[in-house]
Amino acid sequence: MxxxxxxxxxxxxxxxxxxxxxxxxxxxxxxxxxxxxxxxxxxxxxxxxxxxxxxxxxxxxxxxxxxxxxxxxxxxxxxxxxxxxxxxxxxxxxxxxxxxxxxxxxxxxxxxxxxxxxxxxSIGKDVTPLGQSIFDVLSKTMPCHWEGQHIRVMDVLIRPPYDSRSCASSDQVMLDRIKKILDALHRKLAKQYYVVIDLHRVVPSCVLVLLSRC
CATH class of the missing domain: 2.30.30 (SH3 type barrels.)
Known part of the structure; x- marks a missing residue:
């Protein structure tokens, strides 16, 4: 038994x-x-x-x-x-x-x-909420999988912080396409994600990400 x-x-x-x-x-x-x-x-x-x-x-x-x-x-x-x-x-x-x-x-x-x-x-391990959000959107229309903290979209590898500057691929046509998609996604997410700093100030979370790198 x-x-x-x-x-x-x-x-x-x-x-x-x-x-x-x-x-x-x-x-x-x-x-x-x-x-x-x-x-x-x-x-x-x-x-x-x-x-x-x-x-x-x-x-x-x-x-x-x-x-x-x-x-x-x-x-x-x-x-x-x-x-x-x-x-x-x-x-x-x-x-x-x-x-x-x-x-x-x-x-x-x-x-x-x-x-x-x-x-x-489909759930990334030790990845940021932004990275997971981008993966979820990309995976709806294209085959994607996680390689550690990196997102693999066909022949394109997207590294943190998951923007158009962190992409790499030998396929220039596909690379340009993914970059345009990422730029559009970041613009959309920048309008949606806001966090309250205190009772009087509200700042986009993308600004906080930039500040955290300083």
């Missing part, structure tokens, strides 16, 4: 929260620090490198960073929510459960794992 796989999560305990090891496939409710709805589903995995928790819900798979998790509530099997969720899963098809082949189940598991790995790969 295979050993049970456990992950450590901030589990709700009475009025408080404590770190506790939870088995994979445990049905949980995950509450985050922001205003997003409570996530409910089974614990699929917790990536130890990126810190992302993957929860398989009834309708979709959720990806949330462990730092954003406020508390995790373990749902007992006799809970109405657990029974309702599993009834929904089992009642979606008129085909008996026994008729679902092992091959289909394996393909579904591989598909879910690939989706989770793709989502994890």
């Amino acid at each position: 295979a050993d049970e796989v456990l992950v450590e999560l901030p589990v709700q305990n009475g009025n408080g929260v404590e770190g506790r090891h939870v088995a994979l496939d445990t049905w949980v409710r995950v509450k985050t620090f922001d205003d997003t709805p409570v996530i409910e589903g089974s614990v699929y995995t917790l990536d130890p490198v990126s810190g992302f928790l993957v929860v398989k819900g009834v309708d979709s798979t959720h990806l949330v960073h462990i730092a954003a998790v406020q508390s995790v509530e373990i749902v007992a099997k006799d809970d109405e929510s657990w029974e309702s969720s599993h009834s929904s899963l089992n009642g979606r098809s008129s085909v008996p459960t026994s008729s679902v082949s092992e091959d289909k189940l394996r393909k579904l598991e591989v598909q879910n794992r690939e989706l989770a790995e793709k989502a994890l790969a």
Whole structure:
């Protein structure tokens, strides 16, 4: 018999929260620090490198960073929510459960794992919010991946601080295209990102970046 796989999560305990090891496939409710709805589903995995928790819900798979998790509530099997969720899963098809082949189940598991790995790969490690924002925009229209803290867009390598001056490529046509895109992105982001210095002054964050380099 295979050993049970456990992950450590901030589990709700009475009025408080404590770190506790939870088995994979445990049905949980995950509450985050922001205003997003409570996530409910089974614990699929917790990536130890990126810190992302993957929860398989009834309708979709959720990806949330462990730092954003406020508390995790373990749902007992006799809970109405657990029974309702599993009834929904089992009642979606008129085909008996026994008729679902092992091959289909394996393909579904591989598909879910690939989706989770793709989502994890899109998150840069030790990169700035600006770098992540630029990656997210570029990846919507072009194939991108992280090489450490650098963004690789086809034959173009974009280094921090991810502007047109930090690009390199042997393909001049593609390089010029990426530079124009980056210049447009920086102009757009400069208008959107503002931070409050004190109660009376508001300064664009791009100015703060320049000041931080001095």
